[in-house]
Amino acid sequence: MYCREHIMANNRVGQNGLAKIQTQKKEADVCHDDSAAPVKAQTIDELHSLQKKKSAPNTPLKDTQGVFANNITEIERQKQQLQSISASLASLTRETGPKVVKGDPARKLETPKEAHVHHFSPTIGVSDSALKFIHVLYNLSPAELYEQAIKYEKGSFITATGALATLSGAKTGRSPRDKRVVKDETTEDELWWGKGSPNIEMDEHTFMVNRERAVDYLNSLDKVFVNDQFLNWDPKHRIKVRIISARAYHSLFMHNMCIRPTPEELEDFGTPDFTIYNAGQFPCNRYTHYMTSSTSIDLNLARREMVILGTQYAGEMKKGLFSVMHYLMPKRQILSLHSGCNMGKDGDVALFFGLSGTGKTTLSTDHNRYLIGDDEHCWSENGVSNIEGGCYAKCIDLSKVKEPDIWNAIKFGTVLENVVFEEHTREVDHSDKSVTENTRAAYPIEYIPNAKIPCVGPHPKNVILLACDAFGVLPPVSKLSLAQTMYHFISGYTALVAGTEEGVKEPQATFSACFGAAFIMLHPTKYAAMLAEKMQKHGATGWLVNTGWSGGSYGSGGRIKLAYTRRIIDAIHSGSLLEANYKKTDVFGLEIPTEIDGVPSEILDPVNTWPNKMAYKDTLLKLAGLFKKNFEGFMNYKIGKDSKLTEEILAAGPIF
Ligand SMILES: Nc1ncnc2c1ncn2[C@@H]1O[C@H](COP(=O)(O)OP(=O)(O)OP(=O)(O)O)[C@@H](O)[C@H]1O
Ligand SMILES: O=C([O-])CC(=O)C(=O)O
Numbered sequence: 116m117y118c119r120e121h122i123m124a125n126n127r128v129g130q131n132g133l134a135k136i137q138t139q140k141k142e143a144d145v146c147h148d149d150s151a152a153p154v155k156a157q158t159i160d161e162l163h164s165l166q167k168k169k170s171a172p173n174t175p176l177k178d179t180q181g182v183f184a185n186n187i188t189e190i191e192r193q194k195q196q197l198q199s200i201s202a203s204l205a206s207l208t209r210e211t212g213p214k215v216v217k218g219d220p221a222r223k224l225e226t227p228k229e230a231h232v233h234h235f236s237p238t239i240g241v242s243d244s245a246l247k248f249i250h251v252l253y254n255l256s257p258a259e260l261y262e263q264a265i266k267y268e269k270g271s272f273i274t275a276t277g278a279l280a281t282l283s284g285a286k287t288g289r290s291p292r293d294k295r296v297v298k299d300e301t302t303e304d305e306l307w308w309g310k311g312s313p314n315i316e317m318d319e320h321t322f323m324v325n326r327e328r329a330v331d332y333l334n335s336l337d338k339v340f341v342n343d344q345f346l347n348w349d350p351k352h353r354i355k356v357r358i359i360s361a362r363a364y365h366s367l368f369m370h371n372m373c374i375r376p377t378p379e380e381l382e383d384f385g386t387p388d389f390t391i392y393n394a395g396q397f398p399c400n401r402y403t404h405y406m407t408s409s410t411s412i413d414l415n416l417a418r419r420e421m422v423i424l425g426t427q428y429a430g431e432m433k434k435g436l437f438s439v440m441h442y443l444m445p446k447r448q449i450l451s452l453h454s455g456c457n458m459g460k461d462g463d464v465a466l467f468f469g470l471s472g473t474g475k476t477t478l479s480t481d482h483n484r485y486l487i488g489d490d491e492h493c494w495s496e497n498g499v500s501n502i503e504g505g506c507y508a509k510c511i512d513l514s515k516v517k518e519p520d521i522w523n524a525i526k527f528g529t530v531l532e533n534v535v536f537e538e539h540t541r542e543v544d545h546s547d548k549s550v551t552e553n554t555r556a557a558y559p560i561e562y563i564p565n566a567k568i569p570c571v572g573p574h575p576k577n578v579i580l581l582a583c584d585a586f587g588v589l590p591p592v593s594k595l596s597l598a599q600t601m602y603h604f605i606s607g608y609t610a611l612v613a614g615t616e617e618g619v620k621e622p623q624a625t626f627s628a629c630f631g632a633a634f635i636m637l638h639p640t641k642y643a644a645m646l647a648e649k650m651q652k653h654g655a656t657g658w659l660v661n662t663g664w665s666g667g668s669y670g671s672g673g674r675i676k677l678a679y680t681r682r683i684i685d686a687i688h689s690g691s692l693l694e695a696n697y698k699k700t701d702v703f704g705l706e707i708p709t710e711i712d713g714v715p716s717e718i719l720d721p722v723n724t725w726p727n728k729m730a731y732k733d734t735l736l737k738l739a740g741l742f743k744k745n746f747e748g749f750m751n752y753k754i755g756k757d758s759k760l761t762e763e764i765l766a767a768g769p770i771f
């Protein structure tokens with residue numbers, strides 16, 4: 116930088132009358148304001164190359180043969196990894212997998228050197244897709260995925276708090292009617308099929324047609340994202356998953372939602388136990404057998420593969436893997452659960468069951484307790500373990516005051532789906548439903564300050580069944596007998612809150628067995644029997660908590676204040692509610708407390724909150740009728756080894 120006086124002094128008037136700028140000045144003539152040494156680069160490119168440090172191989176040198184021997188091992192390992200990825204991406208009708216190379220195709224320098232090249236014999240037909248390279252963006256970091264999303268994916272923006280705002284496209288919720296499972300000799304007998312079951316059948320051949328379509332689509336791209344990660348924090352029952360996707364949004368979502376391997380674990384990853392092919396931007400072919408729309412989510416348990424066509428909603432991957440766990444874990448005598456889970460300072464664990472939008476994430480994220488997980492768990496002989504590595508919170512009307520931990524988790528690294536933000540400041544407006552009501556944040560569980568890492572805990576003490584009752588007739592809290600717990604677990608009642616499933620626009624009564632019929636694979640009574648056995652063995656108490664309406668049905672009453680629900684949950688955790696005075700309700704026969712600290716007593720019995728008692732009674736009977744009708748489908752099943760329990764469960768429903 117030049118000081119003003121020196122510029123003046125150095126400008127001599129030249130021959131043509133213009134000031135001549137002297138380019139070579141004596142040291143003394145120049146004022147320096149930077150005393151630091153100049154950069155060690157001759158060119159801009161060289162300067163830029165200094166910015167990034169190459170990551171060293173992760174594992175320290177194990178063998179004593181020196182650096183050279185280790186280099187070979189590292190190269191060999193890299194080659195095996197590329198071979199494994201190439202095999203995952205292989206078409207099943209062509210001779211070999213595609214040529215894959217690691218790195219960003221935009222960075223030309225990195226191209227074919229490390230390529231995993233196949234040698235074709237001249238007689239084999241070679242397709243165009245076998246001639247090109249696919250760049251694999253393997254387990255990228257959140258920062259790298261941000262750059263990819265912002266550069267290449269329309270609708271990706273950094274919000275004011277650093278989260279990545281994305282759009283999931285035409286689908287903003289799951290598509291349960293488009294989820295299919297391959298029916299083969301094994302699954303025909305093992306799985307739950309028919310009325311009420313989420314497993315809509317397809318045959319092996321059709322699966323292969325869709326698989327080929329997804330693989331061809333992915334192979335046609337210049338680059339794909341590959342995530343190798345884990346499910347289940349119980350190390351003995353950990354499942355290795357590979358997710359192949361076309362969008363940085365999908366890769367970052369799964370980075371957050373699955374368990375993230377350490378560099379050492381990644382080196383030993385080997386072959387995945389399960390693979391997702393997410394070709395969500397590309398539709399399925401409506402002329403293909405079984406296809407009833409352009410969307411298809413296909414599960415093949417024998418091949419351990421899932422194919423996604425025609426939907427970019429990331430929740431399909433999360434819940435698709437959950438379905439897989441609902442198949443694999445019960446085979447190992449482990450109960451898989453659609454529940455949140457947290458633990459008190461004294462090690463008391465609570466499970467929160469409930470359908471979408473009933474409060475699993477909101478109520479398990481509790482500043483006074485350790486968060487084990489918000490949505491998917493396993494209950495084994497050793498206690499509970501989270502299946503996932505992240506949380507997926509609803510954001511609609513999110514309030515900093517009411518849900519501070521979730522609010523603060525929306526920062527750099529978090530994927531924010533389908534939210535609306537202010538164009539200039541990038542401040543998110545959580546009340547805006549312009550894109551969808553089902554706005555979501557996906558963040559790693561460590562973003563919650565009191566997350567329990569590793570996400571495991573002892574056997575549960577309380578099992579809390581959440582229902583968002585749009586009829587407004589279920590009490591805010593009831594203590595359940597074991598038979599009642601089973602009755603309500605199998606019923607899985609709620610009023611589905613708009614948005615999470617396609618096509619649902621306003622709350623309506625829903626029954627979904629095990630509080631997650633969309634994800635279970637076996638008959639509901641199998642899971643129920645396991646739950647009953649575990650609750651009995653470990654002495655857990657069941658509770659029914661209505662997080663829905665009070666003072667009338669949807670439209671006239673209002674949703675129970677979150678602050679009241681939190682006080683109710685506090686009283687369950689502390690054990691004080693167990694000691695309260697109870698009275699029994701008509702029709703549903705529920706034990707309701709007469710008093711809870713911090714909750715107005717009159718709301719504890721819903722009849723008190725309804726201005727019109729006749730309307731209350733009619734609505735109560737209407738809901739009881741719906742429960743009864745729904746349970747007819749389960750009357751002929753025995754639950755557990757004991758027919759006594761089965762009879763008790765049948766008697767634990769509403770009586771009128
Ligand atoms: N009394 C209440 N109890 C719990 N949640 C409430 C209550 N009142 C309002 N809410 C709101 O209801 C929503 C509960 O959603 P939450 O994310 O906890 O659902 P979820 O059970 O985790 O569903 P999903 O399985 O779809 O993730 C939140 O937006 C929360 O703010
Ligand atoms: O799967 C989703 O999209 C969200 C969720 O947790 C559920 O619906 O249970």
Ligand SMILES: [Ca+2]
Nearest residue numbers: 475476490507
């Ligand atoms: Ca949730």
Ligand SMILES: [Mn+2]
Nearest residue numbers: 453470471490
């Ligand atoms: Mn869920």
